[in-house]
Amino acid sequence: MAEPFPLAPSLWATTAAPAPETPPLVESGRADVVIVGGGFCGLSTALHLAERGIRPVVLEAHEIGFGGSGRNGGQVIPGLKHDPADLIARFGRERGERLARFAGGTTDTVFDLIARHGMDVPHRREGWIQGAHTEAGLDDLARRARQWADLGAPARVLDKDETDRLLGTDRYLGGWLDGRGGAIQPLSYARGLARAALKAGAAIHGRSPVTALDRTGSGWTVTTAQGTRLATERVVLCTNGYTGGLWPGLAQTVIAANSFQVATVPLSDNLRRSILPEGHVSSDTRKLLLYFRLDHTGRLLMGGRGPFREPRSPQDWAHLERIVGKLFPQLDGIAFDHRWCGRVAITRDYLPHLHEPAPGLLIDIGCQGRGVGLQSAMGRAIATYIATSDADSLPLPLTQLRPLPLHPLHRLYVSAIIAWYRLSDGGIR
Template identity: 55%
Template sequence: MGTRRECAVMDAARLAAGQSLPPSLWAATAISGPPLQPLQGAQRADVLVIGGGYTGLSTALHLAEAGVDVCLLEAHQLGWGASGRNGGQVNPTLKYDPDELERLFGPTQAEPLIAAISGSADLVFDLIARHGIDCAPVRQGWLQVSYSAKGVPGLHARARKWQARGVPADCLNASELHQRMGTRAFAGGWRDGRAGGIQPLSYLRGLAWAARAAGARLHDRSPVTGLQSRNGHWQATLADGSSISAEQVVIATNGYTGALWPGLERTILAANSFIVATEPLTGEAAASILPGGETASTAQRLLLYLRRDAEGRLLMGGRGHFDDPQGAGDFAHLERSLELLFPQLGKPRYSHRWAGRIAITRDFLPHLHEPAPGVTLALGCNGRGIALCTSLGRHLAARLTDTGADFPYPLSPLRPIPLHRLQRFYIGAGVAWYSLLDRLGG
């Protein structure tokens, strides 16, 4: 068995051999990103950001706008991870509602967190407007729905909690959902008017254009193989011997976190989310499905999420097995679900199937760690990456430029999940258990 350094170099070589974005609807239809080159030679920066997803690019953009010399390194191409493979829903929520966050953190600490989360979709759509990002933004709200009448009161209570805070939210019954969704499968739910949908890879590339225009240095195909503290700075090294030194480092690798920082990858479970997209739908039957442009997801533990895209395709996502998909058969469960929900479509043709890994934390909260002076670790979006990670990046940039700045996200110690090597078992057992509870209505 090789040393940690030898393994890191071999991993970097494998990364360098597979730079292309995985096939997906978003990779096929996204705007072009800025032309980038790998890092070369020995360089310096005030802040080094490792990871070219939403968190990393939002951090780099906001730092550059504040006049900070920031360099971002991405191992593959920008958006290679979940930022280029998600469902494109911009949802300003966590698993927990405001009252639950107050119980977890106390009112004083919870209120800034609630405000940051609640405003995260505003931030996304403001950035899109300010930088003219061509990502097909639609902001018509998000529907969270329940198959079971037993689950509806809880969703209506959720809507009322947000209504009390001035959020545009509506309680919906089965008939109203039928009109909004085009299916009779759901007993009720609620609508969050803050939410919307975008072309997620185009949004990411728009952030990259904006960050570079603001002065950020962006490099793709630059996997970091080592990170060491030297003379009050952190030095990141690459497999080809290139390096960069910085006073501050942000590691924002989320569901694709590796062994760069000891123990970090063992703090999350990297679960697969699978997505299918139909060919563009036309006709009366198609027009009945999500005619108002909302996105939607089920409230059951093993959620399904769905939306229409700018070309009229219907997308459905949900759980997948732990391994990456090998063929169309791995997506059959999603296609069956889509066809059961919308029998008026018959058996549609599917143009794209893909998957990506999301970072799930034990407490379903984003994790922010500062394990050493000058190092910040940010990960664990739990499937809410677009809005949450954009907000994280903005607030991280403010914290790095002003240590006295208010920071709404809780910091926590680095705590690896016990027996993390069994994560395949955890995820498989969790899927089976939650599937049983959903069938029982528990």
């Protein structure tokens, strides 16, 4: 896999609260639990374990939030890619409804953690709007809103006029509003989770790539690139779209595709008032979805597809800059001062997966680009599972690793799928 695009050009790296000290692991030793990956999942697992009196050590290859957690759109969106009725059809009424309620509650987890730990994280909670770009999309939204409302969520359909007004563009046919959603500065949140975990007693080491996991007796030996070793009974892998070859076959269970983002320079007050005037965040019904929001510095962020390979020049973001001008003509010609991207892990069933391929080794992977809330809540569930050994405390059943067929060819077929989706999504009118 090519070297990942660096974190530094992202808007979040420029505007985040300072990172806590997380020096590399230099001494070998023991840990109750070793967590590989310092994103929302690994950090939330560490925090919730430490709060239970279990001493975890987090090993992160680069820096806290280096992966999707420090690069995402900062949209805190409830639910999974599947609607509640799909989850019930797939998992049965009891488990499916439990999973839907878990997924619906993931946004509460984020805002509760920020409040409970007094994190230095710019955040707002006005709701998430999903705009429909086709008539069929409108029907899907109405069904989605009804299903969530039936589960007690503050969800409602928006007609075209209200959608136009709340989004600040007339390019959608209508939408729905889920009041549970909101916005955060994601890298500040990752750093806030790390501070809270450290305070609760976790150890966190950056620049400590894990290079080997070896079964030793009833436990594990975890080795870093520096040659330091930790002995432990439990390992949790939270490497998601940045998964390498650490566990055989794992990277082959997902497609790790890049999602691209641009941010404008800060907008004038007048322009700010014309776009998402009530502070909502938004994404749409396209298969290659567009997602946009304002941030706390008054910039407009636009995210969406890009080339499957790592970017080579600003041209790789040019399509998103054109889209900004089409959705918001008042921004035509505006300057963009940040361009970045990050990897999302997509599974064949568009569901996150939990695996336990060997005793004491738990793997979380595949959040399909919607993981701010999900991975925060997943970390808490993983900590409960480790503390209680009760598999029912996990929101999803543990499944077997199933590598995707023809995975070595995935670049080829993902590029073909992207081209096909671009055609079927249509342009922006």
